Amino acid sequence: MYHLRCLRLARVFLVFLPLSSAGWGQDLQLPTSYDIDLQLAITARPMVMGSAREITGTAANEIGDDVFHRLIAAGFNEPFPWKLTLVGNNSVNAWSTAGGQLYVDAGMLPLIGEHRGLWAAVLSHEVAHTGRRHQV
Secondary structure: OHHHHHHHHHHHHHHHOHHHHOOOOOOOOOOOOOHHHHHHHHHHHHHHHOOOEEEOOOHHHHHHHHHHHHHHHOOOOOOOOOEEEEEEOOOOOEEEEOOOEEEEEHHHHHHHOOOHHHHHHHHHHHHHHHHOOOOO
16 A cells, blocks of 8 residues: 555656656746845745744654755755755645755655655655746
């Protein structure tokens, strides 16, 4: 049962990943300064977190942070204060905001568990949004 859920989640990522490179808006000129990205990140955090608390000190934090930092080290050289936040709510979602801020809702944690490949799938999708500056 658990493996079927993981396979379904992976299948969803495989369907939607090609859409992220479709080229929509790729010819727009973005600001050369990253100041707007950082301001957007500060503004978005309260909206993303809502009344939920940040989850800290768990195995999910350790695995997520390790995979996250490996992804960033693999080639994202935007001058962002990259940060992964686990959000204590029951939603099954992950978010990214400008300025290198990524959020994974607690409802995702049972689905991705300790599977580094699933963590990489979720986080790389969100990192790509931020790295491509989709929010700007």
